Amino acid sequence: MVQRPVAPRRNVRILLIGERGVGKTSLILSLVSEEYAEEVPSKAEEITIPADVTPEQVPTHIVDYSAVEQTEDQLAEEIQKAHVICVVYSVDDEDTLDRAASYWLPLIRRCSPDNRCPVVLVGNKIDLVDYSTIEAVYPIMKEFTEIESCIECSAKTLQNVSETFYYAQKAVLHPTTPLYNYDTQELTEECKTALQRIFKICDVDNDGLLNDMELNAFQQWCFNTPLQPQVLEDVKAVLSKNICDGICNGCVTMKGFMYLQCLFIQRGRNETTWAVLRKFGYDNELQMSKEYVHPSLKVPLGCSTELSHKGQEFLTLLFMQHDRDRDGALSPLEMESLFSRCLFPPWGDEYKYTVPTNEKGWITFQGYMCQWALLTLTNVRKTLEYMAYLGYNMYHNECQTSSIVVTREKKVDLAKKQSSRNVYTCHVIGPKSSGKTTLCRTLIDPKLEKLNDKVVPSNAHVTVNTLHVYGQEKTIMLKDINVLNVQDALTPAEIQCDAAALVYDASNPKSFEYIARIYIKYFADSKIPVLIVANKSDLSEVKQSYLLQPAAFCSKYKLMPPQPYSISRTIRREIFVKLATMAAFPRFQGAWVLFYRDRHINQFGLMQGDSLVWWKAGIGIAIATIAGYVMMRVLNTEKR
Numbered sequence: 037m038v039q040r041p042v043a044p045r046r047n048v049r050i051l052l053i054g055e056r057g058v059g060k061t062s063l064i065l066s067l068v069s070e071e072y073a074e075e076v077p078s079k080a081e082e083i084t085i086p087a088d089v090t091p092e093q094v095p096t097h098i099v100d101y102s103a104v105e106q107t108e109d110q111l112a113e114e115i116q117k118a119h120v121i122c123v124v125y126s127v128d129d130e131d132t133l134d135r136a137a138s139y140w141l142p143l144i145r146r147c148s149p150d151n152r153c154p155v156v157l158v159g160n161k162i163d164l165v166d167y168s169t170i171e172a173v174y175p176i177m178k179e180f181t182e183i184e185s186c187i188e189c190s191a192k193t194l195q196n197v198s199e200t201f202y203y204a205q206k207a208v209l210h211p212t213t214p215l216y217n218y219d220t221q222e223l224t225e226e227c228k229t230a231l232q233r234i235f236k237i238c239d240v241d242n243d244g245l246l247n248d249m250e251l252n253a254f255q256q257w258c259f260n261t262p263l264q265p266q267v268l269e270d271v272k273a274v275l276s277k278n279i280c281d282g283i284c285n286g287c288v289t290m291k292g293f294m295y296l297q298c299l300f301i302q303r304g305r306n307e308t309t310w311a312v313l314r315k316f317g318y319d320n321e322l323q324m325s326k327e328y329v330h331p332s333l334k335v336p337l338g339c340s341t342e343l344s345h346k347g348q349e350f351l352t353l354l355f356m357q358h359d360r361d362r363d364g365a366l367s368p369l370e371m372e373s374l375f376s377r378c379l380f381p382p383w384g385d386e387y388k389y390t391v392p393t394n395e396k397g398w399i400t401f402q403g404y405m406c407q408w409a410l411l412t413l414t415n416v417r418k419t420l421e422y423m424a425y426l427g428y429n430m431y432h433n434e435c436q437t438s439s440i441v442v443t444r445e446k447k448v449d450l451a452k453k454q455s456s457r458n459v460y461t462c463h464v465i466g467p468k469s470s471g472k473t474t475l476c477r478t479l480i481d482p483k484l485e486k487l488n489d490k491v492v493p494s495n496a497h498v499t500v501n502t503l504h505v506y507g508q509e510k511t512i513m514l515k516d517i518n519v520l521n522v523q524d525a526l527t528p529a530e531i532q533c534d535a536a537a538l539v540y541d542a543s544n545p546k547s548f549e550y551i552a553r554i555y556i557k558y559f560a561d562s563k564i565p566v567l568i569v570a571n572k573s574d575l576s577e578v579k580q581s582y583l584l585q586p587a588a589f590c591s592k593y594k595l596m597p598p599q600p601y602s603i604s605r606t607i608r609r610e611i612f613v614k615l616a617t618m619a620a621f622p623r624f625q626g627a628w629v630l631f632y633r634d635r636h637i638n639q640f641g642l643m644q645g646d647s648l649v650w651w652k653a654g655i656g657i658a659i660a661t662i663a664g665y666v667m668m669r670v671l672n673t674e675k676r
Contacts, residue, residue, distance in 0.1 A: 049097045050204045051114055052158075053140055054124035055132045059160040061100055062191035063124065067201060072192045078102045092205050115147040119208045120154045120184075122200065127159040127169050127188060137176045144182075154207040157186040158200055163193045177218065184212050210306035214322050216298070223298050226322040227309075233377045234316050235293050237427030242357040242373075245287035257430050258315045271296065317424055329424040330417060333437050338445040341416040342459050343408060347439030350428050351408055355401055365398040378425040382418060383407060389496035392480050403480075406500040409459050409511045416440060450563050450622050455534070459511040460619035463530065465519070466539030467550040471571040474603055475539060476514045479612055484603065503609065505616050512616045531558050534619035535565045537611075540586070542600070543575035549582045552589055565618035566595060569611065573600035 052060040064080045065073050079102035087095045099114060106114075115121065123140050125132040136157065144153060157176070159169050170186060177183045184207035189196035215227045223231070238246055238254045246254065248268060255263040275282030275292045282292030300308045317328035335341055343351070358374040359366060366374065375381040387393075390410070391403035399407065412419045423429075423436035432438060449455040466472040477484060479499045497516045502509050514537075517530050536559060538551035551568065559566050568590055570577070580586060586598040601611055 047095045047097065047119075048092075048205050048208045049099065049117060049119045050122060050201065051099045051101065051118035051120075052122045052124055053101045053111070053115075054158075055126075055135050056103060058124045058126045058129075058132050059191045060122075060124045061102075063158070063160060063189070063197060063200065064098055064100055066191040066194055066197050067098075070194065072194070078104045079106070090205065091202055092209055094205065094209065096201070096205060098201070111143075112147045115144055115153070118153055120156065120204045122156045122158045122204055124158045124160055126161050128161050128164045130172075133159075133169060133172060133176075137179070141176070141180045141183075145180075152182045154184045154211055154213065155180065155182050156200070156204050156207055157183055159186070159188040160191055162188045162195060163190040181213060181218075206306060210310040211320060212301065212306055214320065215306065215309060216301045221302075223294060223301075224322075227297075227313075228294065230313055230316070230318055230322050231294055231297055232290065233425075234312065235290050236377050237316070237430055240357070242360075245284055245289060246293060247287045251288060253430075257433070258312050274299075316427075316430070324424065328429075329421045331420060331435050331437050333416065333420065333440060333442070335416065335442055336445060338447060340443045340446075340457060340459070341412050341419075342441045342443060342457065343412050343419075344439055344441045346432055347408075347412075347423070347428075348405065350423070350426075350431050350439060351405065352401075353431070354426060355404055359401075363394075365394045365396070365400045366404065367396075367398050371399070377427065378422060382411060382422045386496045389477075390480070390498055391500050402502060406502060406511060410498065410500045410513060412440065413459050413461070413513065453621060455620050455622060457534075457620075458509070459513065460534040460616060461513045461515060462535045462537060462615045462619060463515050463517050463533040464537045464539060465517045465526075465530075465551065465554055466569075466571075467519075467541075467547055469544070470539045470541045470547055470550075471603075472537075472539040473516050475537075475569070475571060475601065475611075476516045478603060479512070479514050482609065501612070503613055503616055505613065505620050510616050510620060512612060512619070514612075514615075526554070526558055531562075531564075533564060534622070535567065535615050537567050537569050537615055539569045539571050539601075540580075541572050542570040542577045542598075543572050545578045545581045548580040548586055548589075552582055552584070555593070560593060563622065565622050567611075567615055567618060568595055568598045570598040570600050572602060574602035574604045 052064065054060055061076045061078070061080045062073065064083060065076060068083060080098075080100040082100075083098045085096040085098065087093050090096055099118070101111060101114060121144055123136050123144075125136045141155065144155065157173055159173070168188060170188065173186045177186065185203050187196055187200050187203055189200050191197060215224060216222075217224050235246070238250050240250055240253075241247075251268065252263045255261065272283055272286075272288070275288065275295065279291065279295050282289055282295055288296075297309045297312070300306070313322070317324045319325040333341075354374055355366070358370045360370060361367075371381070387399055387403065387407050388397050391406040392400050393403055394400055408419070411422075419440065420436050423439050428436045428439055443457045446455075449457070464472045464476055474484070476499045479501045497518065498513055499516075500511060500513045502511050504510070515533070517526070519526070538555055538559075540551050541547040555566060555568075568586060570586060582589070584592060589595075590597050599611055599614065
């Protein structure tokens with residue numbers, strides 16, 4: 037789906053106000069009939085001009101005001117309904133201009149204090165004088181910043197009549213005030229911030245310059261047409277002539293880019309700058325529009341969200357752009373540079389305790405992708421928002437929803453005994469001092485080297501890393517379920533997961549009872565795969581104070597035997613691969629058995645009728661292995 041730019045208003049409502057006799061009604065009638073009427077009514081009826089006859093292709097409603105026919109309450113109502121107001125004065129009557137400043141403009145402010153309506157000052161009857169009042173208007177424009185422009189015209193000779201209403205349209209569709217400060221004659225701070233973000237998005241190689249290829253991509257994206265070579269040279273010539281550092285090594289600098297947009301505005305070409313801003317998601321207040329950053333994405337119940345290949349490709353490109361020293365990790369400055377396109381970074385310092393980092397505590401590429409996988413799984417709305425901030429829409433020329441994959445329903449995975457997902461949530465549950473938190477930490481820090489003399493923050497209760505299941509990379513999220521009291525009930529959010537690890541301390545006789553009761557109460561009748569983990573297996577194993585010993589308990593409930601685990605062991609990753617395999621192949625224990633010796637097969641609780649499943653699984657894997665070997669030999673032979 038192609039991302040559409042933020043659309044301006046679908047219609048424009050213009051209100052004309054001012055002193056009696058300044059020619060408000062005459063201006064409307066002259067526009068419509070294209071000739072001057074000697075006799076005019078006190079008030080013209082509301083007129084609608086179809087979109088196809090207006091320069092901006094927007095239907096326009098023109099409303100007249102008459103003090104003779106309307107009350108002050110009706111006037112206030114019309115002011116509140118108007119999108120733009122033309123305050124008309126007569127150039128041959130100085131008092132009407134004074135009244136515009138002393139009465140009409142303050143009245144507009146009083147009637148719409150929260151929503152400042154743009155204003156166009158219109159000096160009518162220019163045919164009656166041989167001078168201009170524009171100089172006298174400048175102080176008024178300085179005082180009332182809502183005045184977008186001023187124009188002099190004549191309803192009698194039709195001079196600038198159509199231009200007057202075009203300016204009024206532009207004041208609504210392409211307002212100047214959000215972009216440009218007339219006092220300083222510079223871009224507003226909000227406009228600078230928006231254009232800086234746009235520049236960074238277009239600067240694909242992240243060298244602080246826009247080369248010819250990047251400028252052409254910018255032109256193609258914003259205006260759907262390539263940048264002609266001669267036009268490009270003319271642009272560079274203008275920059276070289278007017279500012280000293282607008283061009284560097286034949287490329288446009290940030291300062292040069294800003295100067296060009298300022299030049300468009302100064303020359304009355306607001307629509308050009310607005311076309312750029314709207315293409316990158318900005319509304320009339322120079323805020324990222326809700327429609328742009330939060331496009332509709334339906335996630336049915338039971339489904340989850342992951343990054344698509346396009347999403348991963350884009351995020352990989354961003355990492356490579358900002359990893360300036362090519363060390364495979366983002367330093368604090370590199371991270372700040374990457375997220376300088378956003379209002380705030382998508383995550384805080386808790387990433388140091390959540391995903392893999394290097395010895396300096398800097399997020400590695402693997403950790404970076406894990407952090408995005410975690411965000412997409414738990415808060416896909418935020419991922420979509422940041423994809424928009426970072427410029428995904430321009431990179432792929434489509435809506436950022438294509439960066440997301442909505443997985444199939446979990447009940448389908450259970451029915452097929454195989455999951456199509458790549459990101460899994462595994463809950464780690466156990467009594468206090470069972471070592472479950474340490475187990476979670478070793479997923480990202482196997483030797484626990486990064487936890488010395490450090491306190492893990494309370495919000496860092498999740499660890500995420502990647503591993504391989506049957507040759508496919510999977511992302512596993514371990515969530516440490518913190519239960520303060522054995523009697524406390526688990527919430528549905530603490531139970532629902534792709535696989536659960538119930539951890540007990542093998543050296544504590546009272547530890548197993550807790551997880552046994554947890555299993556019976558919450559998991560015995562569920563379809564969630566469960567792995568029993570006997571932690572601290574390096575210590576002397578003691579008899580558990582429970583009706584059944586752990587091995588007998590697992591046999592009774594057709595669970596795999598308790599898995600020994602200890603932080604003192606040199607190989608610890610195996611247990612995480614087991615959890616990921618159980619999540620990837622729910623209810624298909626034939627896939628799990630490859631991790632265990634033959635003596636464990638009977639402990640799965642598989643009856644004789646299940647032997648066919650075992651044979652199919654074994655034969656299938658054997659055939660796949662042989663076929664792969666033969667294919668490799670054939671390809672190697674062909675190369676020779």
